[in-house]
Amino acid sequence: MSHKRVTLADVARTAGVSSTTASLVLSGRGSELRISPAVQERVRGASAELGYRPNIVSVGLRKGTTRTLGLVSDTVATGQMAGDMIKGAIEAARDHGYMLFIGETEGDPAIESALIDAMLDRRVDGIMLTSMFTRTRAVPAALERLPTVLLNTLPAGPTRAPAVVPDEVAAGRAAAQLLLDAGHRDIHLVGAGPGADDVPPDTVAGHERLTGIHEVLHAAGLEPASGHLCDDWVPPQGWAATHDLLEQHPRPRAVICFNDRLAFGTYQALQEAGLRIPDDVSVVSFDNYPMADWLRPGVSSFAIPHEALGRRAVELLLAEIAGGPGGPDVHRLPVPLRARGSVAPA
Amino acid sequence: MSHKRVTLADVARTAGVSSTTASLVLSGRGSELRISPAVQERVRGASAELGYRPNIVSVGLRKGTTRTLGLVSDTVATGQMAGDMIKGAIEAARDHGYMLFIGETEGDPAIESALIDAMLDRRVDGIMLTSMFTRTRAVPAALERLPTVLLNTLPAGPTRAPAVVPDEVAAGRAAAQLLLDAGHRDIHLVGAGPGADDVPPDTVAGHERLTGIHEVLHAAGLEPASGHLCDDWVPPQGWAATHDLLEQHPRPRAVICFNDRLAFGTYQALQEAGLRIPDDVSVVSFDNYPMADWLRPGVSSFAIPHEALGRRAVELLLAEIAGGPGGPDVHRLPVPLRARGSVAPA
């Protein structure tokens, strides 16, 4: 608290002009309003010399804009996904001179509402509504008049807000195609399937990945060789599902796991059964967690572009703030394959 | 933009009083300054009826306090650790009516400096300097006059800022003691050791855990049976280190892995060598990643209290903001054991 921050009035005094003049010069409207080049130079010099930085709080009061965005998430503690998505958002925001408030609702509507209020109290210029697993949700009424973007989330009802999500259907198609191209015909599913409705509740990813897989298999005149629904996609369930699979089909040749944690369980079960990857069984998976690299051999996995999702959401939000159209478009980002050693020809 | 937000002046007008009176009543100084109960009631009624919420930007300009904190991290994308620590900080902040700016430096001093400036521009009330792996760092001069707390980080030089870190020495002691209590005498180390200086550079956790392990072993008249330094604590290195270990000692009985990712690699190598956990080998580890639960059997691991660290940092910061002492104390939080099935009697 000792040193006071240098204020616009200080700059003006040093340059020997009024603070109006200083403000005009520093906001670039100097020439437009006929401030002489000599004075402009003096103001800029004083500003640089004193190390002047405008007080954004004051600007916020005057202009109603705070160069601040809010990110409302259901949880930020879901490992890599959360981290990368937030990282992308933070970086994109910083690139444009914005800062990010981050809040967490734990799925509680009361907390969410309080959080949104807290952000509105601080006059954020826009808000991103995020979920750490892709899902569908309604947009709170309070946000219909503030620039808003849905991140990793699809709107439940009609809304002005655009959405940014990974293109999971395409990823599902690519996963099935990858195995078909390797010559496999009997493709087992761990995590969801075999029917189109055999997916964990409330998860968009499961539904869309399965849709893509079905599309490609049907086009080739095939059905999944088997499907094993898991309601929580963690290694123990992947292990159990693969265990079931092996009882019905002792020598599977190709498995699609619905994410890398399931794949971890699948690896454990296959290895305990004495089956080698990829020589005996080919495995392909989704998410591209760090774990995909740590399994032996690494599992080929489709990488959700978390960082790009966060980045794109910020860019859409800034466009909306700048007065862009901001239609309720759904932006689907590609989910590229990270090939490792888990797929071999049939 | 359509509906204007309701302002203090609106409340005052509705209640038929001056905005001074409304301000006094709503800030609780009404009785102190002899506003009659009847008027106080009217003001509060009007405020509730209109749904008045003070404009924090304006308050910030007037009082210089924004009810906002900054969290400056080297990276937020390091999985669970980052997420939980940030989650703890966010929740503690919210509990006290504060919001959190989160920024990421990627270890670049220029970005860090720009980030701190951006937060100062927005008049944060205090800043937390965080690292996602425990390390030592200097406090930028710009922060010596703003309330500051180091989170998961120790100060390199003299500073006013207190620090919050996990008590890694105690965790190291407890790990060694756990194996000694189970009757083990030959204890192998994967990730660091055997000598006190055999630690990855710049990591406080490695150094302190090793110190604790040494303390307990020495007190029992023992030395580590072997030590295997890994410069990056990831599964492939854990696998390689354990591979080395098995060449020197084909039948190890007890292993301390310096984190769960190393333990993952150790599991892989032990299982490939046909050794069973815990019947043949006991394994204990640190960090308590989700992965610790996913290994079969789960690995007993010392849990870094990430959420508590974040929470405590916010509490210290708020105490400092409230004018507390804010001495340069180092707060060490306990690192409790999460026992699973990876340790058996010798």
Add this chain to the structure above:
DNA sequence: CGGCCTTGCTAAATCGTGTTAGCAAGCTCA
């Protein structure tokens, strides 16, 4: 010579709140 335009700058209002100083009315009391 008086009205009008241009040039180059500034005074003052504004955003929404907190805070200091003080005012009007009624009461007390010598």
Add this chain to the structure above:
DNA sequence: TGAGCTTGCTAACACGATTTAGCAAGGCCG
């Protein structure tokens, strides 16, 4: 009865920027 006190409230300024309106000086022109 009038000085002084209490009660209950408000006017006005401050925070630090932006923005609107406008002023003074000089030149031009009929």
